[in-house]
Amino acid sequence: MSLRLNLIVMLFIIMVTSCHTQRDEVNVYSGRHYKSDEELFRRFTEETGIIINLIKADSDQLINRILLEGEQTQADLFITADASRLSRAVDHGILYPINDQALLHMVPKNLREPNGHWLGLTKRARIIVFHKERINPQELSTYEDLADDKWKGRILVRSSQSHYNQSLLASLIAANGHQSASDWVEKIVDNMAQPPRGNDRDQVKAIVAGTGDLAIINSYYLGLLMRSTNTEERRVANEVGLFFPNQEDRGTHINISGMGIVASSKNKDNAIKLIRYLLQKEAQEYLANENFEYPVLPQAEIPMLLQNWGAFKADSLNIGKLGDYLEDAMLIFNKAGWQ
Amino acid sequence: MKLVFPVSLFRYYVTNPWLIAAFIAVLFLLLPLLIVMSGLFYPANEIWNHIVNNLLPAYLINTLILIVSVGLLSFLIGVNAAWLVSTYRFKGRGFFEYALVLPMAIPAYISGFAYAGMLDYTSPLYTFLRNNFGFETGQFLFFNVLSLPGAIIIFSMALYPYVYLISKAYFQQQSGNVAEAGASMGMSRTAVYFRLILPMARPAYAAGLSLVIMEVLNDYGLVKYFGVETFTTGIFTAWFGFGNLGAALKLSVYLMILVLALILIERFHRRKKRFASTSSVKRLNRIKISSRYGWLFFLFCLIPFMFGFIIPLSAFIYWTISAFEIISFDFVHLLINSFQLATISSLLIVTLTVFLAFVVRTYPYMIPRALVRLSTLGYAIPGAVVAIGILVITIWLDQHLNYGRTWILLTGSYVALVYAYLVRFMAVGYNSIESGNAKISTKLDQASRSLGVSKLRTLVQINIPLLQGPIIAASLLVFIDVLKELPLTLIMRPFNFDTLAVRVFEYASDERISEAAPAALVIILIGIIPVYVLSAILKQKNNDNT
Numbered sequence: 001m002s003l004r005l006n007l008i009v010m011l012f013i014i015m016v017t018s019c020h021t022q023r024d025e026v027n028v029y030s031g032r033h034y035k036s037d038e039e040l041f042r043r044f045t046e047e048t049g050i051i052i053n054l055i056k057a058d059s060d061q062l063i064n065r066i067l068l069e070g071e072q073t074q075a076d077l078f079i080t081a082d083a084s085r086l087s088r089a090v091d092h093g094i095l096y097p098i099n100d101q102a103l104l105h106m107v108p109k110n111l112r113e114p115n116g117h118w119l120g121l122t123k124r125a126r127i128i129v130f131h132k133e134r135i136n137p138q139e140l141s142t143y144e145d146l147a148d149d150k151w152k153g154r155i156l157v158r159s160s161q162s163h164y165n166q167s168l169l170a171s172l173i174a175a176n177g178h179q180s181a182s183d184w185v186e187k188i189v190d191n192m193a194q195p196p197r198g199n200d201r202d203q204v205k206a207i208v209a210g211t212g213d214l215a216i217i218n219s220y221y222l223g224l225l226m227r228s229t230n231t232e233e234r235r236v237a238n239e240v241g242l243f244f245p246n247q248e249d250r251g252t253h254i255n256i257s258g259m260g261i262v263a264s265s266k267n268k269d270n271a272i273k274l275i276r277y278l279l280q281k282e283a284q285e286y287l288a289n290e291n292f293e294y295p296v297l298p299q300a301e302i303p304m305l306l307q308n309w310g311a312f313k314a315d316s317l318n319i320g321k322l323g324d325y326l327e328d329a330m331l332i333f334n335k336a337g338w339q
Numbered sequence: 340m341k342l343v344f345p346v347s348l349f350r351y352y353v354t355n356p357w358l359i360a361a362f363i364a365v366l367f368l369l370l371p372l373l374i375v376m377s378g379l380f381y382p383a384n385e386i387w388n389h390i391v392n393n394l395l396p397a398y399l400i401n402t403l404i405l406i407v408s409v410g411l412l413s414f415l416i417g418v419n420a421a422w423l424v425s426t427y428r429f430k431g432r433g434f435f436e437y438a439l440v441l442p443m444a445i446p447a448y449i450s451g452f453a454y455a456g457m458l459d460y461t462s463p464l465y466t467f468l469r470n471n472f473g474f475e476t477g478q479f480l481f482f483n484v485l486s487l488p489g490a491i492i493i494f495s496m497a498l499y500p501y502v503y504l505i506s507k508a509y510f511q512q513q514s515g516n517v518a519e520a521g522a523s524m525g526m527s528r529t530a531v532y533f534r535l536i537l538p539m540a541r542p543a544y545a546a547g548l549s550l551v552i553m554e555v556l557n558d559y560g561l562v563k564y565f566g567v568e569t570f571t572t573g574i575f576t577a578w579f580g581f582g583n584l585g586a587a588l589k590l591s592v593y594l595m596i597l598v599l600a601l602i603l604i605e606r607f608h609r610r611k612k613r614f615a616s617t618s619s620v621k622r623l624n625r626i627k628i629s630s631r632y633g634w635l636f637f638l639f640c641l642i643p644f645m646f647g648f649i650i651p652l653s654a655f656i657y658w659t660i661s662a663f664e665i666i667s668f669d670f671v672h673l674l675i676n677s678f679q680l681a682t683i684s685s686l687l688i689v690t691l692t693v694f695l696a697f698v699v700r701t702y703p704y705m706i707p708r709a710l711v712r713l714s715t716l717g718y719a720i721p722g723a724v725v726a727i728g729i730l731v732i733t734i735w736l737d738q739h740l741n742y743g744r745t746w747i748l749l750t751g752s753y754v755a756l757v758y759a760y761l762v763r764f765m766a767v768g769y770n771s772i773e774s775g776n777a778k779i780s781t782k783l784d785q786a787s788r789s790l791g792v793s794k795l796r797t798l799v800q801i802n803i804p805l806l807q808g809p810i811i812a813a814s815l816l817v818f819i820d821v822l823k824e825l826p827l828t829l830i831m832r833p834f835n836f837d838t839l840a841v842r843v844f845e846y847a848s849d850e851r852i853s854e855a856a857p858a859a860l861v862i863i864l865i866g867i868i869p870v871y872v873l874s875a876i877l878k879q880k881n882n883d884n885t
Contacts, residue, residue: 033845033848033849034849055832056845057829057830058579058829060578060579060580060582061579061723061829061830063579063582064578064579064582064584065830068727068730068731068734069730069734069750070734070738072734072737072738072750074751088582092582159566161563161572161580194483195566197483197485197486197565197566198455198485198566202459202485205459205460205461206460208460209460229662230461232460232461232466233461235461236460236461327581330580330581331389334393335393339566339568
């Protein structure tokens with residue numbers, strides 16, 4: 001039957017064309033979904049002629065995919081927007097230790113894995129934003145203080161499914177121990193203005209709408225609101241103030257986007273080239289300007305908006321430590337009923 | 340009933356080419372599901388105990404509330420609207436008959452993004468109300484849409500067309516005689532509806548409802564965004580959050596058991612009732628009604644149409660226009676990708692389902708029937724879980740069929756993605772074809788066979804022509820489903836291969852709803868084409884029949 005034959009031929013063609021031939025390329029599995037990244041990849045290809053193949057998905061899904069694919073994986077570079085996920089990738093043994101000391105030393109020591117399994121790409125702070133009229137910044141001090149009864153019904157924060165909240169809690173476990181962190185979560189759940197819903201930007205809007213008085217969010221979301229094309233979003237951003245917690249002790253919790261070379265990568269050299277490109281001053285400043293993230297490269301200039309927020313003391317804990325407490329953090333959240 | 344000894348029954352199974360072919364097809368579809376089911380044998384570890392103690396109760400309760408409420412609302416809207424447009428003449432009837440299908444073009448998660456965006460504090464709507472009328476709009480004006488009730492309403496408005504479409508086809512093709520018979524016994528049209536038509540239409544709306552429920556069970560995008568914790572988000576949490584594949588597979592198995600139980604309960608209730616009808620198709624005469632009722636019916640049809648289609652569509656049009664300068668319109672390749680995938684998948688699925696439904700019809704034994712039914716379970720399983728099953732297979736194949744090269748043949752390929760769609764969307768095709776088959780008397784097959792016509796010719800010359808409507812319906816339903824599919828595509832797509840749905844999800848979850856808007860619009864518009872074609876063909880068919 002000719003129809004059947006056609007189908008077989010068609011399937012065969014599809015199979016053949018879906019195979020990858022060896023080219024000068026690098027395959028990126030990324031948990032970051034920003035246009036700015038794709039623009040940088042485009043420029044990289046323009047400059048080096050190395051083609052970038054990109055798969056974007058949730059970081060945990062990417063880790064699982066690399067694990068399932070095992071030695072046959074096509075992945076060369078793994079990029080994620082959460083430090084705990086980098087540690088998890090190391091625990092699974094899917095990352096390759098980079099030996100290039102010059103490359104490693106471009107990034108501050110606490111923002112990379114000691115053995116070179118991964119390095120930071122950008123950083124962001126988990127800050128407190130508050131309504132300027134309803135809260136005097138003098139009242140604010142630390143993450144721990146948010147457990148106080150005076151904040152009852154006033155705190156806005158997103159779901160515990162958020163990687164950013166999980167890493168924040170991991171940092172609290174690292175600083176104060178399991179029991180104390182567990183009590184903290186229970187008190188925060190009590191103090192919430194509403195059950196967690198929406199994303200970080202929604203928390204800021206909920207402050208202005210009067211649902212609550214303060215929110216725990218990532219710094220760059222505030223930047224995105226301030227530079228929004230929507231005038232109402234800019235108004236919202238102007239009605240709130242920003243506070244860096246824990247300045248008197250260990251410093252504000254920071255998280256990073258980071259990258260590591262996949263252990264079974266077949267294009268390690270190209271992956272290194274891409275890492276080096278992304279750590280260049282120019283690329284770092286581009287990311288900071290587009291996404292309002294802090295660059296990891298000390299020499300990179302911080303955009304005006306972030307400079308206006310002022311310098312702050314960041315938690316000096318090695319970012320890689322967060323992963324040790326990730327599972328604990330998730331268990332604590334679930335037990336306390338933080339949705 | 341023919342009594343056959345087990346041994347000869349076995350010999351019968353293994354020598355019959357139809358059954359062998361069907362078994363191979365079923366095995367092919369069941370394999371990923373069997374891999375998922377192996378999760379049952381994973382030892383229960385600490386994570387699993389944690390999930391059972393702290394999370395499972397909420398998953399179960401939320402999931403049950405969702406499927407019961409969405410099922411009920413979709414039933415009320417879908418069946419009643421189908422009846423109204425089929426049996427009464429009122430203002431706007433002709434328009435609504437087709438317009439009511441349109442919400443199907445908008446995936447529930449895209450609709451959810453639209454409502455969340457619209458009822459947001461800084462949305463144009465709220466801004467307008469605040470600035471022009473001095474309303475003190477709280478965070479959400481009417482009620483907090485990001486909630487379980489919000490999800491229920493959005494799901495219902497997005498999914499009722501599954502019930503509507505199948506019920507309407509049934510009413511218009513099958514209920515003319517019944518209505519006449521009822522009328523001759525002095526029953527009013529309303530009495531005919533409740534006492535005769537509704538009970539008889541059960542296979543039709545049951546098929547529609549099971550699609551609705553399975554869509555709800557599979558959804559990840561909407562419940563995730565709305566913060567409703569269901570079985571599906573639980574599977575993601577267990578697999579990705581806790582990195583515990585075993586616990587994720589266990590949850591998936593329980594989800595499958597839940598679906599199986601629902602299907603069996605429905606079957607059990609239907610047991611021994613026969614729904615076949617051999618009488619010629621008779622079109623329902625539409626009754627004229629008073630204008631008061633006319634307006635009421637108009638309103639009844641208007642509400643789901645507005646909430647399911649016009650409002651989200653307008654929102655995306657508004658966002659597209661208002662952010663026109665910052666949007667890139669590089670859709671052509673995404674469009675081609677989505678279109679290709681959807682076409683290939685729907686062709687394959689329809690071919691397979693027609694074949695399998697014919698085998699079940701020709702050999703109405705327990706085992707083939709049960710196996711084929713099982714092979715459609717993929718629809719009830721979250722796309723991500725189907726993806727695990729397929730990945731395990733393709734990786735195994737890649738490792739054992741060593742081609743002597745380093746690159747991968749199957750994993751992350753187009754073929755694997757289409758295979759996943761087959762496993763995932765078999766039910767969509769099968770339910771439609773099966774309910775079509777149920778209406779064709781098996782006497783026709785018997786007559787054909789008794790005249791010495793081969794089974795293949797019976798299938799091609801009798802069965803397929805009679806199934807024309809269901810076949811078209813099935814292919815279009817699958818087409819739209821593939822077009823909208825998200826979680827599975829996210830995990831399994833090849834390199835540099837994006838679909839429209841992926842683009843929308845990425846931007847929307849990145850909190851860039853206005854940049855997601857044009858791709859969402861394209862999905863909606865492409866989704867409208869098959870809906871329109873489907874309606875036109877059904878209409879043509881109705882006209883031919885009268």
